Amino acid sequence: MYSLEDEKLENARERVIDSISKNMDIYSVTPSVGRLYGAMFFEKEPMTLDEMKDKLQMSKTSMSTGVRTLLDLNMIEKVWRKGERKDLYEVKSDWxxxxxxxxxxxxxxxxxxxxxxxxxxxxxxxxxxxxxxxxxxxxxxxxxxxxxxxxxxxxxxxxxxxxxxxxxxxxxxxxxxx
CATH class of the missing domain: 1.10.287 (Helix Hairpins)
Known part of the structure; x- marks a missing residue:
């Protein structure tokens, strides 16, 4: 069940994600890549491309392109987890x-x-x-x-x-x- 607290939490996060996506042009990236970065920012655990795709309702190709862009900008990093076969990515912690x-x-x-x-x-x-x-x-x-x-x-x-x-x-x- 979706509570009022859940809605407030989601609204607070969405406001920040939306703001990040609108301002990512300073890094020469599209708003969709900005949304990806913003969504990853709030994740406690590294994400796979499939998890990103499901979370953002975007194609795996778009996710792959966005991840590559963010890796090139040194804003996210690939991480390793024992037993995980898929690539995992997380936001670099030192902004x-x-x-x-x-x-x-x-x-x-x-x-x-x-x-x-x-x-x-x-x-x-x-x-x-x-x-x-x-x-x-x-x-x-x-x-x-x-x-x-x-x-x-x-x-x-x-x-x-x-x-x-x-x-x-x-x-x-x-x-x-x-």
């Missing part, structure tokens, strides 16, 4: 590390791409400024060069921010709430 891993990988990639583009453009602008070009073009090229030099300074600063996360020194500045 701080999960965020740090994701943040660092994506930000480093973005920083590197933007920094490389600026450096290449700065070289090109420097060569242009060595040529005999009209005054207006020289002013524009110099302004662009100044902006790109500023951007490079920003990317160096951003690298230091990422370093704080990778070294875990960020937790010396902002304590984890456990």
């Amino acid at each position: 701080y590390q999960t965020f740090t891993d994701f943040f660092c990988i994506h930000w480093r990639k973005g920083i590197e791409m933007n920094r490389d583009a600026c450096k290449e453009s700065i070289t090109e602008l420097m060569e242009l400024l060595e040529d005999d070009i009209p005054h207006e073009k020289r002013i524009t090229a110099q302004e662009d060069l100044d902006r790109m030099s500023y951007a490079l300074g920003y990317y160096e600063w951003l690298n230091k921010v990422v370093d704080l996360f990778e070294s875990r020194e960020i937790f010396d500045v902002i304590d984890k709430v456990e």
Whole structure:
């Protein structure tokens, strides 16, 4: 029999699962993968793909794709249980590390791409400024060069921010709430 307490518990969980699924786009995943993660978050025991499929009423293919995505993001892990033949998965317990891993990988990639583009453009602008070009073009090229030099300074600063996360020194500045 389904009691009022069961309903309140289910509503509380569903609210959090729904919120997680709507916000998983920051990790570049679909709401359905977010629902999977949210559902797994509340499970006390690791789950098989079949259990996930039954719980979420989704296809096994969808579950497999979602699990692979969450494994790639380092948000869940495969676990082993004696006597169990099927693969089991559970949410990684250290959300701080999960965020740090994701943040660092994506930000480093973005920083590197933007920094490389600026450096290449700065070289090109420097060569242009060595040529005999009209005054207006020289002013524009110099302004662009100044902006790109500023951007490079920003990317160096951003690298230091990422370093704080990778070294875990960020937790010396902002304590984890456990």
